[in-house]
Amino acid sequence: MQLLLSGLANGCIYGLLALGFVLIYKASEQLNFAQGDMMMFGAFLTITFVNNEWFGWPFLPGLLAAMVIMGTITYMMDKYLFRHIFGQPQFAMVILTIALGFVIRFVAGVIWGHEPTAINTPLAGKQVEFGGLVLGADDLSVIIVTFFLTIVLYLFFSRTKLGLAMQACSQNQLAAYYMGIPVKRVFSFVWALAGVLAAIAGVLFASKGTIDPASGLLGIKAFAAAVIGGFGSLPGALLGGLIVGIVEPFAARYLAPGFSQIAPYGIMIIVLIFAPNGLFAQMQNKKV
Amino acid sequence: MANSPILKVRNIETFYGAVMAIRGVSLDVEEGKIVTILGANGAGKTTLLKTISGVMDPEKGKIEFLGEEIQGMEPDKIVRRGIVHVPEGREIFPFLNVEENLMMGAYTRSDKKNFGADMDMVHSYFPILKERRSQQAGYLSGGQQQMLAIGRGLMSKPKLMLMDEPSLGLSPILVQEIFSIIRRLNKEQGMTMLLVEQNANVALKTADYGYVLEIGRIVMDDSSEKLLASEDVQEFYLGLQEEGQREQKRWKRRKTWR
Numbered sequence: 001m002q003l004l005l006s007g008l009a010n011g012c013i014y015g016l017l018a019l020g021f022v023l024i025y026k027a028s029e030q031l032n033f034a035q036g037d038m039m040m041f042g043a044f045l046t047i048t049f050v051n052n053e054w055f056g057w058p059f060l061p062g063l064l065a066a067m068v069i070m071g072t073i074t075y076m077m078d079k080y081l082f083r084h085i086f087g088q089p090q091f092a093m094v095i096l097t098i099a100l101g102f103v104i105r106f107v108a109g110v111i112w113g114h115e116p117t118a119i120n121t122p123l124a125g126k127q128v129e130f131g132g133l134v135l136g137a138d139d140l141s142v143i144i145v146t147f148f149l150t151i152v153l154y155l156f157f158s159r160t161k162l163g164l165a166m167q168a169c170s171q172n173q174l175a176a177y178y179m180g181i182p183v184k185r186v187f188s189f190v191w192a193l194a195g196v197l198a199a200i201a202g203v204l205f206a207s208k209g210t211i212d213p214a215s216g217l218l219g220i221k222a223f224a225a226a227v228i229g230g231f232g233s234l235p236g237a238l239l240g241g242l243i244v245g246i247v248e249p250f251a252a253r254y255l256a257p258g259f260s261q262i263a264p265y266g267i268m269i270i271v272l273i274f275a276p277n278g279l280f281a282q283m284q285n286k287k288v
Numbered sequence: 289m290a291n292s293p294i295l296k297v298r299n300i301e302t303f304y305g306a307v308m309a310i311r312g313v314s315l316d317v318e319e320g321k322i323v324t325i326l327g328a329n330g331a332g333k334t335t336l337l338k339t340i341s342g343v344m345d346p347e348k349g350k351i352e353f354l355g356e357e358i359q360g361m362e363p364d365k366i367v368r369r370g371i372v373h374v375p376e377g378r379e380i381f382p383f384l385n386v387e388e389n390l391m392m393g394a395y396t397r398s399d400k401k402n403f404g405a406d407m408d409m410v411h412s413y414f415p416i417l418k419e420r421r422s423q424q425a426g427y428l429s430g431g432q433q434q435m436l437a438i439g440r441g442l443m444s445k446p447k448l449m450l451m452d453e454p455s456l457g458l459s460p461i462l463v464q465e466i467f468s469i470i471r472r473l474n475k476e477q478g479m480t481m482l483l484v485e486q487n488a489n490v491a492l493k494t495a496d497y498g499y500v501l502e503i504g505r506i507v508m509d510d511s512s513e514k515l516l517a518s519e520d521v522q523e524f525y526l527g528l529q530e531e532g533q534r535e536q537k538r539w540k541r542r543k544t545w546r
């Protein structure tokens with residue numbers, strides 16, 4: 001149970017990251033390999049605002065500030081960088097985002113050092129007794145936050161003009177132009193959203209332990225999660241994340257050492273062989 | 289032409305890479321009128337509309353709408369000025385429902401209070417869209433999708449609608465239905481339209497004025513009645529001549545505008 005819960009919590013984080021990948025991919029068919037590093041950067045921004053050795057703000061305003069900054073940075077990145085290589089072969093974008101990941105890691109290392117750092121959250125280290133089980137408050141809060149975030153995102157995509165426009169642009173870009181939707185600006189907002197989600201994922205990740213500049217490499221696992229879920233589906237991305245998250249700790253317990261590290265990729269390969277479009281590709285026909 | 293036209297296109301040239309698709313086209317559209325562009329496949333009709341709506345930029349030439357030059361502007365700016373392009377092949381948003389598609393048509397508008405009234409107006413022309421409002425648009429029939437595409441265009445409150453082959457792929461009855469709605473929109477809403485068609489017969493019966501486009505050039509223009517009566521249009525676009533006669537004539541007759 002404890003295993004399941006912590007796996008679920010990890011899965012939520014992978015899922016949120018995978019969501020970022022898929023959002024960007026669905027909108028503009030760009031692959032963003034810097035998603036994990038964006039997550040790490042967002043976490044360090046929050047640490048800067050809330051930890052006592054830095055600004056020592058209360059937690060929520062600090063998180064909010066980090067989200068706004070991350071969203072602004074990724075918006076600008078799209079506007080001034082990615083937009084200009086739009087239409088180039090896809091590998092140009094892949095190389096660019098991989099390089100960008102290195103840059104982000106380097107910058108984070110220079111500013112915050114390479115030591116694992118913990119984040120001051122209101123819940124850190126607390127435990128919850130629940131039906132005789134002792135559960136980490138951090139795991140629970142990750143799951144709860146992700147749950148609410150999913151609802152908020154659902155409402156955003158189905159109820160707001162910008163959310164609908166994001167869907168419209170990804171479903172039929174040309175028609176979106178015809179309708180006067182400023183497609184390029186909408187793409188930049190998609191990047192901003194991915195940045196905000198990355199910051200939240202980063203804080204959730206850091207709240208479960210520590211974070212250091214190399215933590216961004218986790219993004220590759222989230223990428224596997226996105227593939228498992230079927231790259232075109234938002235719910236699929238979340239579920240793919242959960243699958244990866246749950247399988248990992250069980251693989252660690254019941255399989256030979258080291259297997260848990262490759263388990264996500266093993267699943268990804270199996271899924272690619274048997275369901276090349278991902279497990280949840282059909283969902284695309286129903287709702288995004 | 290008595291009125292001064294709301295749309296003036298002058299010597300537009302548009303390219304796909306090195307291929308010149310529009311080779312110096314000029315045309316006028318007067319307010320409240322329906323103007324049609326006829327032409328065979330590949331004549332450049334769609335390209336011309338895309339150039340007007342800003343989805344493509346012309347290499348040369350001028351497009352004036354309500355007295356302002358709009359060539360080369362971003363499409364969203366052009367929609368805001370009052371030109372909406374109802375694209376060929378419908379191009380709806382397949383995974384959004386009907387109502388959401390209509391909302392996207394109104395994306396450029398900020399006057400929330402008229403939104404409901406416009407939705408009602410669209411529903412009054414296309415009752416099926418009201419009935420199916422929460423159905424996913426991709427599951428509508430071809431004719432219903434065409435109605436949705438027109439309705440979605442109306443939601444932007446355009447002053448000029450560019451319609452690209454609204455009859456494409458529809459049964460003769462549906463073609464009649466769509467065109468009667470187009471006529472009503474023109475009469476009742478005073479909607480100005482630039483209508484591209486392969487179905488010359490129905491287009492000329494609907495429009496006030498027509499242009500004939502061939503390989504990127506306007507080769508003829510006149511009032512609809514005159515075009516309908518013209519032998520060239522009859523032969524090459526209306527297919528009125530008998531088959532055998534046509535075979536023969538192909539050798540003897542060249543189109544007179546060449």
Ligand SMILES: Nc1ncnc2c1ncn2[C@@H]1O[C@H](COP(=O)(O)OP(=O)(O)OP(=O)(O)O)[C@@H](O)[C@H]1O
Nearest residue numbers: 304307309327328329330331332333334335336486
């Ligand atoms: N994306 C493109 N890239 C290159 N050439 C194109 C492209 N789209 C159209 N063309 C060419 O431009 C010319 C005009 O095409 P356009 O689509 O405007 O024709 P059309 O009159 O709308 O034809 P149809 O009646 O079949 O819709 C054609 O020769 C076509 O091959």
Ligand SMILES: [Mg+2]
Nearest residue numbers: 333334335376
């Ligand atoms: Mg065409």
